[in-house]
Amino acid sequence: MLPDPRLAWPGPPLARARALHVSGVVGHGEAEFARAAEAIATWRMHDGAGVRVRDTSGAAPARAEVGVRVRVRLGPLPLGGTCRVVDVGSDGRSAWVTYATEPDHAERGTERFAVLLDDDGDVRGDVAAWSEPRAWPLRVAWPLGRVGQRVIARRYLRALARLSRPR
Template sequence: MQLTRPDLARVLERSLAARPVADVGWLAAPPPRARVLRERMDLEPGASLTSTADALFGWAVHRGAGLTIAPTGPVDVGVTVVQAVHVGPLWFTAPCRVVDVVRETDEAGFTYATLPHHPETGVESFRVRRAGEGLVFEIHAVARHDFWGSRAVPPAAHRVQDRVTRGYLDAARELSRAARPGTR
C-alpha cells in the first residue's frame, strides 16, 4: 500500500522468483475462513470464443476493469503479472502467477495464484465457455485476507474485490461485443 503510483516494473522484478502462496486446489476445496466468489455472465450474442479468449489472454479484461498491470507476457503457465488498483488516495499492488491455462474448442481461460505481498492469499479463475448458442464468462475466486488492513476491515476489502470483479465482468461484456463477426 502506498500513496503514489507504484513502480510496477520494480514490483514485477521482485516477484519473479517468488512462489505462489495459494494452490489451484483451493477452487475445489476452499480453506477455512476463505471467501468464495463465483460470477457468471452471458456474453454478447454471436461473440467469437476465439476472439474473446484472445482478449482475455492478452490481459484486456484486466485492463478493461481499470487495473494497471505489468505482465511478463501474454497469459501462459508461469507468467507473472503485477496489478495495481487505486482505492481513494491509496495504491495497492497485487502480484500473481498463472498456474493453469485451458484452451479447448468450447472453453478457454486461466487461473492465477497470488504471490507474496498481494493483499489476499488465494486463486482466481477466468473462463469463457460455450453455453448453448452463446458464450458465458465465469469468474471463480477463493481468497483469505493477507494484508493487515483487509483483516481489520473485511467489508472494505470485500467492496474492493467486488468492484474489481464487476469491472472484469463489464470488460468481458464489452470485449465480447467487439468479438462479434463483422464488428472489427
C-alpha cells in the same frame, strides 16, 4: 450461482477464505467467444476493467502462460501485488486463465477468469476466486473488501462484453 461444471474451482479453500463467483452473458456466437477468450489470454480484460497488469519488469505482458509472474494493481490504488499463472486452457467451448497470489500480494488466494460458449450460443464470462486478506488492516476491512471484489468482478464482465463485440 455455482461455477460451470466444465471448470474446476480455482484452488482449495484457505482457512479464512471466502469464495467469490460472478458470471454473466457477455456475447453470442463463436466469433464473440474467440474474441472474449483472446481478451482473457492477453490481459486486455483486466486493462478494460481498470486493473493494471504488468510483467515483473514493468512491461505489459504478452499472453498468460503457466509460470508467468505478473504484477496486478487496481488503478492508482496501492492494492494488489504479484500473481503467478497456474493454469491456462481452452477446449473450443471454454477458455480460462487462473492465477495464484504471491507473498507480496495484499490477499492470499487464487482467481480464475473464464469464458464459456453455451449450447444456445451465448458467451458467458465467469470469475471465480478463493481469497483471504494477508495484513490485519485488510482483515478488519474485509467486508468492504468483499464488496470491492464483486464490483471489480462485474467490471471484468463488462470489459469482456465490450472486447468481444465485433469492431
